[in-house]
Amino acid sequence: xxxxxxxxxxxxxRFLALIIDFLIFCIIFFPITRIIKGVWIMNATDHRWNGGxxxxxxxxxxxxxxxFLYFIFLEGLAGATLGKLIIGLRVxxxxxxxxxxxxxxxxxxxxxxxxxxxxxxxGIVLIVITKENTRFGDIIAKTRVVKxx
Numbered sequence: 746x747x748x749x750x751x752x753x754x755x756x757x758x759r760f761l762a763l764i765i766d767f768l769i770f771c772i773i774f775f776p777i778t779r780i781i782k783g784v785w786i787m788n789a790t791d792h793r794w795n796g797g798x799x800x801x802x803x804x805x806x807x808x809x810x811x812x813f814l815y816f817i818f819l820e821g822l823a824g825a826t827l828g829k830l831i832i833g834l835r836v837x838x839x840x841x842x843x844x845x846x847x848x849x850x851x852x853x854x855x856x857x858x859x860x861x862x863x864x865x866x867x868g869i870v871l872i873v874i875t876k877e878n879t880r881f882g883d884i885i886a887k888t889r890v891v892k893x894x
């Protein structure tokens with residue numbers, strides 16, 4: 746990729762895009778939760794906890810699957826989630842094209858590693874210290890998050 750053409754997205758723009766994505770999730774999930782569970786926001790007593798520490802509530806599992814697929818499909822096929830589109834960011838492969846589903850799957854599965862030891866600390870540190878502002882998932886998937894405006 747021509748490094749003079751694209752500017753890599755920094756931590757704060759990426760964080761703002763993620764906040765927008767989570768607000769979109771809230772707009773979708775809160776009414777569904779109200780309809781199905783009778784509450785706007787579930788607490789521990791509203792869940793069905795069958796597996797100890799693991800979430801086994803079907804509604805929560807559906808929401809987790811939706812969020813995971815949201816990032817994979819939108820970033821893989823469109824190059825951006827709605828939050829990234831609004832902020833003016835795109836996910837690209839190292840050739841400057843949309844990453845595709847496989848690279849998007851890899852970068853999003855590796856959010857689990859970027860989240861270590863807690864609160865996405867590894868991902869945050871890597872975005873701040875690497876030349877191309879890349880978290881672990883981006884390094885392995887050979888993707889970058891760039892500013893388009």
